[in-house]
Amino acid sequence: MRERWPLIIFAVIVAAIPFIPGVPPFWIVLLDNIGLSALVAMGLVLLTGVGGLTSFGQAAFVGFGAYTTAVLSANYGISPWLTLPLSLLVSGLAAVLLGLVTVRLSGHYLPLGTLAWGLGLFYLFSKLAFLGRNDGISGIPPLSIGSLRMLDPGTIYFAIWAAVLISALLTMNLLDSRTGRAIRALRRGHIAAEAFGVYSPRAKLLVFIYAAVLAGLSGWLYAHFTRAVNPTPFGAQAGIEYLFVAVVGGAGYVWGGVLGAAIVVILKEVLQSYLPLLLHGEGQLETIVFGILLVTLLQLAPTGLWPWLTARLPFKPIAKKPDTTIKLPARMRAASTPGVLLQVDNARKQFGGVVAVNNVSFDVQAREIVALIGPNGAGKSTTFNLITGVLPPTSGNISVLGKAVGNAPPQDVVKLGISRTFQHVKLVPDMTVLENVAIGAHLRGHSGAISSMFRLDRGDEAKLLAEAARQIERVGLGDQMHQLAGSLSLGQQRIVEIARALCVDPMLLLLDEPAAGLRHMEKQRLGALLRDLRAGGMSVLLVEHDMGFVMDLADRIVVLDFGTKIAEGTPAAIKTNPEVIKAYLGADA
Missing domain, CATH: 3.40.50.300 (P-loop containing nucleotide triphosphate hydrolases)
Known part of the structure; x- marks a missing residue:
C-alpha cells in the first residue's frame, strides 16, 4: 500500500513528543484525545471509506468497550489488562448482532439504521442500574505495568499511541491483501465483486465487526484515561462527530483517520477556548462555526485532506512489479472436457x-x-x-x-x-x-x-x-x-x-x-x-x-x-x- 512509508517516521515523532522540553501538559491531553478519536476513525475508514457502509453508531461501540472494563475493573476488581480482550469481545459480539441486520440495508436505510440503534443503545446505557444510569461508573483503576501506574495523561499517552500505531499497521496490512481488495470492491456495488466469488454479506459483516472492535479498544483506553464513564460521550452526536473525523481526514485512507482526528479535536478545542473571548461570551456559537469550517474544508478537499496533501508531495512511491514467474495452480482446461x-x-x-x-x-x-x-x-x-x-x-x-x-x-x-x-x-x-x-x-x-x-x-x-x-x-x-x-x-x-x-x-x-x-x-x-x-x-x-x-x-x-x-x-x-x-x-x- 502507498500509505505504509509514513509509519516509522510517525512512530518516532509520536514517541519523541513527550520528551521535548517545555511541552505543555495540556498538549499531551490533547494528543491523548486525538489518539482515542483516531482509533474510531480508522474503523470508519474501513467501514465507510473503503467498504461503503455509512455508520452514525460507532460511539455506541466505544461505550461497549468502556462500560465492559468499567464494570469488571471497578466493581469486580479484575485487572484492566484482563478486561481488554473482554471489552473487544463484547464490542465484537454487539457488532455481530447489530451487523446481521444492518449490513443487509442499503441506500439511506443503512445510515438511518445505524442512527436508530445508536440512539437506542445510548438510552440503554443511561437506564441500566448496573451501569450507573446517567451518573455512570467512577473509581476505575488506572492501567499499570509493574510499579508504573498510568495515572496522568503523560504515561497513558504511550499506551494510547501504541494502540493507534499497531491498529494502523494491522489495518494497512488488511487493506493490502486479498480480503482487503474484496472489501474495497464492495464500494462500487456487490454485483461485480460477487461475480468473482466475494460473499458480500460476509465481507460487510467482517468490516463492520473490525470497526466495532477498534471502537471498543478506544472505549477501553478512554475508561482508564478518564477513570470514569457516563453515557454522554457515547450518544448520537459523538457518532456523527466520529464520521466527520473520518470524512475530513479522508475516508478511505488510514492516515486520513489520524489527520482528521487531529483537525477536529484541535479545532473544537480552539473554538471552545477563543470564540467566547472574541464574542464576549454571547451565545454558544462554537458548534455553528465548527460546522461552517468543516464544510469549508470539504469544499477545498472533497475527498479529505490526506489525499489532498499526498497529491502535492514532490515524490511518489515507486510501485514494484510482481514476480510473474510465480504460478497459481491452473484449473481443468476445456480441452480436457469436450462436449x-x-x-x-x-x-x-x-x-x-x-x-x-x-x-x-x-x-x-x-x-x-x-x-x-x-x-x-x-x-x-x-x-x-x-x-x-x-x-x-x-x-x-x-x-x-x-x-x-x-x-x-x-x-x-x-x-x-x-x-x-x-x-x-x-x-x-x-x-x-x-x-x-x-x-x-x-x-x-x-x-x-x-x-x-x-x-x-x-x-x-x-x-x-x-x-x-x-x-x-x-x-x-x-x-x-x-x-x-x-x-x-x-x-x-x-x-x-x-x-x-x-x-x-x-x-x-x-x-x-x-x-x-x-x-x-x-x-x-x-x-x-x-x-x-x-x-x-x-x-x-x-x-x-x-x-x-x-x-x-x-x-x-x-x-x-x-x-x-x-x-x-x-x-x-x-x-x-x-x-x-x-x-x-x-x-x-
Whole structure:
C-alpha cells in the first residue's frame, strides 16, 4: 500500500513528543484525545471509506468497550489488562448482532439504521442500574505495568499511541491483501465483486465487526484515561462527530483517520477556548462555526485532506512489479472436457408483466466462440445475468457441464469456471489496474483476514498478484499496470475487465460488449486474443453490436429480438437470414 512509508517516521515523532522540553501538559491531553478519536476513525475508514457502509453508531461501540472494563475493573476488581480482550469481545459480539441486520440495508436505510440503534443503545446505557444510569461508573483503576501506574495523561499517552500505531499497521496490512481488495470492491456495488466469488454479506459483516472492535479498544483506553464513564460521550452526536473525523481526514485512507482526528479535536478545542473571548461570551456559537469550517474544508478537499496533501508531495512511491514467474495452480482446461459446456434450455425471465427473456435455448461447446446478438433491449445482458446467477430464471433450465445452475448464486457459478465482463464497466476507479485485476483471482487464494493483518499471507498474495500481472500483460496493458483504473479510457477499462475475468482461469468467458469504445487496431488485437483463448481450450460467449467484429470471429451466432430467439447458425447463414434482417433493418428492408 502507498500509505505504509509514513509509519516509522510517525512512530518516532509520536514517541519523541513527550520528551521535548517545555511541552505543555495540556498538549499531551490533547494528543491523548486525538489518539482515542483516531482509533474510531480508522474503523470508519474501513467501514465507510473503503467498504461503503455509512455508520452514525460507532460511539455506541466505544461505550461497549468502556462500560465492559468499567464494570469488571471497578466493581469486580479484575485487572484492566484482563478486561481488554473482554471489552473487544463484547464490542465484537454487539457488532455481530447489530451487523446481521444492518449490513443487509442499503441506500439511506443503512445510515438511518445505524442512527436508530445508536440512539437506542445510548438510552440503554443511561437506564441500566448496573451501569450507573446517567451518573455512570467512577473509581476505575488506572492501567499499570509493574510499579508504573498510568495515572496522568503523560504515561497513558504511550499506551494510547501504541494502540493507534499497531491498529494502523494491522489495518494497512488488511487493506493490502486479498480480503482487503474484496472489501474495497464492495464500494462500487456487490454485483461485480460477487461475480468473482466475494460473499458480500460476509465481507460487510467482517468490516463492520473490525470497526466495532477498534471502537471498543478506544472505549477501553478512554475508561482508564478518564477513570470514569457516563453515557454522554457515547450518544448520537459523538457518532456523527466520529464520521466527520473520518470524512475530513479522508475516508478511505488510514492516515486520513489520524489527520482528521487531529483537525477536529484541535479545532473544537480552539473554538471552545477563543470564540467566547472574541464574542464576549454571547451565545454558544462554537458548534455553528465548527460546522461552517468543516464544510469549508470539504469544499477545498472533497475527498479529505490526506489525499489532498499526498497529491502535492514532490515524490511518489515507486510501485514494484510482481514476480510473474510465480504460478497459481491452473484449473481443468476445456480441452480436457469436450462436449457441451453451457446449456440454456427454455430460459425465461419476467419482470412483472414484462418478458425480458422468452424461452430461449442455445448451447456453447468446448473450444467455441458463440456470439449473442440483437437490437438494443433484446434481452442479451439479461441472459448473461441468468447464466451467471445475478438473476434467477422465472422458468427453464441452465446447466454447466450437466450441472444445473439456474438458481445458484454468482459465487457458485464462478467456481464452475465461468467468468464475465459487464455491459457497463464495473471497476473500482481509485484502485490500480493490478488491484482490480487481482480481484478476479479471489477464489484462487486462501488467506483470510487474520493472516492478512499479521502478514502471514505473503506467499498467497504474491501468487495472486503475479497472476494478475500476467493477465494484464496478456491483454497488452502492462505499461498501465500501476495506474488507477479510473484514469484509463473507456476502451482500456473494458480490456482491464477482460484481464480480471481471465484471472479466474475460466473454461467459459462471457464478454458483454467487449469491443465498445475500442479503436480499430485495438479491436484487431482483441480478436486475436480471443482466437488464442479458443485455441488454448477456452470457450467464449460474447454480446457485441459491431457486426464486422462478430462475423469475423464467431463460430456460431444466436440472435435475440424482444427476448425471443429468432435465429441461430453460422455467420454466413445469419447474414442472409430474413428474420435477422427484419429485426435490424425493419420490415420494409
